[in-house]
Amino acid sequence: MALYLKILQFKEFLEEILKILYYYKGRVVFSLSGVALGILSICVIITTIDGANKKAYEIFEALGPDSIMIFSGSERQRMARERVITLTHIDAESIEKINGIYDITKTFPVRGLTLRYRDRKWQTNVIGATENYFSSYSWKLYLGTVFKKEDLENLESVCVIGFKVYDELFKGEDAIGKTIQIGKLPTKVIGVLEEKGGAAGGPNIDDRVIMPLSTVVSKLSNEKRYLGAIRVKTSRDVDATIEDIKAVLRKNHGIIGEQDDFTIRSSRDILQFMSVISGSLFLFLGTASIVALVVSGFVLANLFYLTIQERKKDIGIRRAYGASRRGILLSFLFESVFITFLGGIIGIILSLLLQGVFEKLFDIPMKFSFKVVVFALLFSCLTGTISGFKPALKASKIEPIEAIRG
Numbered sequence: 001m002a003l004y005l006k007i008l009q010f011k012e013f014l015e016e017i018l019k020i021l022y023y024y025k026g027r028v029v030f031s032l033s034g035v036a037l038g039i040l041s042i043c044v045i046i047t048t049i050d051g052a053n054k055k056a057y058e059i060f061e062a063l064g065p066d067s068i069m070i071f072s073g074s075e076r077q078r079m080a081r082e083r084v085i086t087l088t089h090i091d092a093e094s095i096e097k098i099n100g101i102y103d104i105t106k107t108f109p110v111r112g113l114t115l116r117y118r119d120r121k122w123q124t125n126v127i128g129a130t131e132n133y134f135s136s137y138s139w140k141l142y143l144g145t146v147f148k149k150e151d152l153e154n155l156e157s158v159c160v161i162g163f164k165v166y167d168e169l170f171k172g173e174d175a176i177g178k179t180i181q182i183g184k185l186p187t188k189v190i191g192v193l194e195e196k197g198g199a200a201g202g203p204n205i206d207d208r209v210i211m212p213l214s215t216v217v218s219k220l221s222n223e224k225r226y227l228g229a230i231r232v233k234t235s236r237d238v239d240a241t242i243e244d245i246k247a248v249l250r251k252n253h254g255i256i257g258e259q260d261d262f263t264i265r266s267s268r269d270i271l272q273f274m275s276v277i278s279g280s281l282f283l284f285l286g287t288a289s290i291v292a293l294v295v296s297g298f299v300l301a302n303l304f305y306l307t308i309q310e311r312k313k314d315i316g317i318r319r320a321y322g323a324s325r326r327g328i329l330l331s332f333l334f335e336s337v338f339i340t341f342l343g344g345i346i347g348i349i350l351s352l353l354l355q356g357v358f359e360k361l362f363d364i365p366m367k368f369s370f371k372v373v374v375f376a377l378l379f380s381c382l383t384g385t386i387s388g389f390k391p392a393l394k395a396s397k398i399e400p401i402e403a404i405r406g
Helices: 002-023 025-063 075-079 089-096 149-153 163-170 213-220 238-253 267-310 312-320 325-362 370-396 400-405
Strands: 067-072 101-117 120-129 141-144 158-161 179-182 185-193 208-212 229-234 262-266
Touching: 025 267, 025 325, 025 370, 067 238, 089 101, 089 229, 089 238, 101 163, 101 213, 120 163, 120 213, 141 163, 149 213, 158 163, 158 179, 163 185, 163 208, 208 213, 229 238, 238 262, 262 267, 267 312, 267 325, 267 370, 312 325, 325 370
Parallel strands: 120 208, 158 185
Antiparallel strands: 067 229, 067 262, 101 120, 101 179, 101 229, 141 185, 158 208, 179 185
16 A cells, blocks of 8 residues: 555656646757757767777688788878889799798789679779688678689689679679679679678778689789789788798898888787777767767756746745655756656667668768667766756755745
């Protein structure tokens, strides 16, 4: 019976608060908007950082802890986006002889080629690669098959397309066996790569075409001496292997005491890079969310001060009928927390609705989890408690006679 009375009292208390909030709905909506934007920013922070970390570990696992990438051009040239080609087939042969290296993949990219299929066009990068490209990157197929060593030897005009290219050119149609035009070269599609999703902070991984290296350098680029990148796997210590590769390349390129004209990266660099990306996102979006929550809390506190002045007589009557100071304080505090709690829910819903938009705009994967909901609601309730405590305390100190006279 006592429990039933308490439930009934709470129901009446909640109904009264909802009536009050409806009466001041203009102010409530204003406060809700600020809180919702702040919580939206917090949700974006957590989901993007989690998504970026997840993608980084996926790439790390795909590359393997024993993989090393060697690119043409120095670090400075690559940062400045200068297109410099310095690696050669001779370099690849020299690197292959280094102790511990058991797998080597050679690639040469041709950027910005226009693809055509019927009346559809799409511009993307074509990567010429050796036949072990797919197994080396652990990249499975969605449809079809990959090219073989014989295709490289015979300069076959065949290709395996990324899922993004498949979606743009074929729109779900069967692509296997169809002929597309790559630049001016008619090319047969033999496979479609499994979708991996957008790269974290970089180009879309699925937006590419893979062809036999010999075909690309002979028929699309007319560049038979140089390579764009070399990827190796080693059974030795990665750092020791990198030092050996540096020594070989510096000797081949005649570099003495100068800046290297190549860049070497290991799979561990990806994790370091993603930690930098995560830190930047946390700093930028964290500042935005804190500002939004502080502003909304400040607005909410001021609105409550105004509301207390308008409800002074009502507070006095409630005190005269036996309401305690503690009851008045908790009543106003509950109103404040209730408003920010609703704002938090709205912010969570907005983050879910805008998740796909953010992924498409910034090409950053977002991972939504229960942790996001917990943090969002925690921050929203904390904002309501901090911003509503002082006004609620002021309301609880109002004397009944003074309030009724006023």
